[in-house]
Amino acid sequence: MGDHRDGTPQHSGAVVTSDGAARNQFPDPGLPPHRPRxxxxxxxxxxxxxxxxxxxxxxxxxxxxxxxxxxxxxxxxxxxxxxxxxxxxxxxxxxxxxxxxxxxxxxxxxxxxxxxxxxxxxxxxxxVEERHDVxxxxxxxxxxxxxxxxxxxxxxxxxxxxxxxxxxxxxxxxxxxxxxxxDLGPTDLTVLRHTIWEEGTRLVRDPSGTPIKVSDVTLGSAFHVVPENLADLGHHDGYLDEKAKAVVLLMRLDPDKVNVSAEREDWNVDGIFAYSKVCTHVGCPIALYEQHTHHLLCPCHQSTFDLTNECEVIFGPASRPLPQLPITVDSEGYLVARSDFHEPVGPTYSQRDFAVRDMQGEAS
Known part of the structure; x- marks a missing residue:
């Protein structure tokens, strides 16, 4: 019955093998006759x-x-x-x-x-041709x-x-x-340096335009937010372009679970953070928020950002964190912006470093 130890077809006995002597009994039939069309x-x-x-x-x-x-x-x-x-x-x-x-x-x-x-x-x-090296x-x-x-x-x-x-x-x-x-993005990168966010601009819900109070944002909640002054723009004034740049996600986390750098300590309100909704890879809108992991996900190419570490990239092709919008509270208890973003929003291009340096020079 043969050697069964290695279990291979040649030794297991489960397959009938040939020594090649019978090969000539079954000649190659060749190609079937050609049937003209x-x-x-x-x-x-x-x-x-x-x-x-x-x-x-x-x-x-x-x-x-x-x-x-x-x-x-x-x-x-x-x-x-x-x-x-x-x-x-x-x-x-x-x-x-x-x-x-x-x-x-x-x-x-x-x-x-x-x-x-x-x-x-x-x-x-x-x-049928034999393959050979040329x-x-x-x-x-x-x-x-x-x-x-x-x-x-x-x-x-x-x-x-x-x-x-x-x-x-x-x-x-x-x-x-x-x-x-x-049409995927602007050829002039300078348009991404600034948005219509400015000091004192209220955060309002998209698309209702309702201002947001601190008490409206509960732990684990998320809001799609635009600046209140966006409503003053008409479609001929670049409404859609400005909205595409300025839209943000607003979320509330436990402050004890968030790592905040020293220069950003006053950019949030009791654990309420606002980050650009535009992915830094190719500009897709980020709309997936995992409450338990505190991750933001881009649905286009699966770039993942960690909210507990200032939206740093933990997975995917994005090369830099989402820009954060500094926020505070006005005298009526509504959330407002402290300023515009401190860096360009949207995809990161090779020229973006020059734009960041220009912005830093303007700020100084």
């Missing part, structure tokens, strides 16, 4: 398939053009959201619809077009010849319309994403 034997079918691919590439081009028309041609004038129902306006809905439709058509057309081209027009013969000049020349053959068999030379529409679709398809990436 309709487009291989019918020129009309091949021409029809070519027109289909060209049409798909044209759809991709038109989708990319539609994106640019919606992105640059439709201007959302006035408020972007209905104040009463907090719903997008008709202009914003139309722009979003056309932007999404343009991207979908742009990527769908070029993707399906390439697949249809490969399925119906490119050679589909199955080949070292000698002869082998390099052979490899070059193979690539040239592939280029010729793809039909690009023989089908200029198909080639040109593919080039047009391939050039235009990535451009919508360039526009979207440009």
């Amino acid at each position: 309709v487009t291989d034997v019918d020129p009309k079918a091949a021409k029809r398939a070519e027109r289909q691919v060209v049409l798909l590439f044209i759809i991709s081009v038109l989708g990319s053009i539609l994106f640019f028309i919606a992105y640059f041609g439709i201007r959302v004038e006035g408020p972007m959201y209905d104040v009463v129902n907090t719903e997008p306006t008709s202009q914003l809905r139309l722009q979003n619809l056309l932007l999404g439709l343009g991207i979908a058509l742009g990527m769908f057309g070029i993707g399906i077009g390439v697949v249809q081209w490969a399925r119906t027009l490119m050679p589909d013969h199955e080949l 070292r000698s000049e002869e082998q390099r020349a052979e490899a070059q010849e193979i690539l040239t053959t592939i280029y010729d068999e793809s039909g690009i030379k023989r089908r200029p319309l198909l080639r040109n529409t593919l080039i047009g679709a391939a050039v235009l398809a990535p451009l919508p994403f360039v526009g979207l990436l440009r």
Whole structure:
């Protein structure tokens, strides 16, 4: 029965092995016979398939053009959201619809077009080749010849319309994403140096605008907060931009469980802390607060900040703590800001160090 000690298939007896003598009894059947496609034997079918691919590439081009028309041609004038129902306006809905439709058509057309081209027009013969290292000049020349053959068999030379529409679709398809990436953040970093927070500005709830008293913030609670003077701005005055920079999270912790540096001892009120809601990684809004661990989590890339240690980064790609907003109490018992943030809010870029030094120079 063999040696069972190591339990391997060769010795366990559970698998019947062969000494190789019977290998020649089962010759390699080889590849199955090639079955030509309709487009291989019918020129009309091949021409029809070519027109289909060209049409798909044209759809991709038109989708990319539609994106640019919606992105640059439709201007959302006035408020972007209905104040009463907090719903997008008709202009914003139309722009979003056309932007999404343009991207979908742009990527769908070029993707399906390439697949249809490969399925119906490119050679589909199955080949078996031994893998080898390309070292000698002869082998390099052979490899070059193979690539040239592939280029010729793809039909690009023989089908200029198909080639040109593919080039047009391939050039235009990535451009919508360039526009979207440009909108991820400001190109001028100076706009992140300051927000509309200033000394005496009340902290109010978002979106109701209700001022917050110390007694409203219980242990373990969290509030989404904006400055009271934000309501004085109209949409043409940069309301959304200022709100995106100034929004903060307000939480109350047991003061005995919080480590506070000497220069920040008067930045909180009886364990009530205010920190920027904008993640220092790429600027996603932080909205997840774990009460038991006192951690703030960014839902985009899982950056985690420790509230008990001045929101230092304990996990994730963020490279610096969340900026803290110094707060105090006014004569009526409402929470107010002592000043603006002492450092830029938002993502940390390579130029951010220069902005911090500039701010420190202005403060001195």
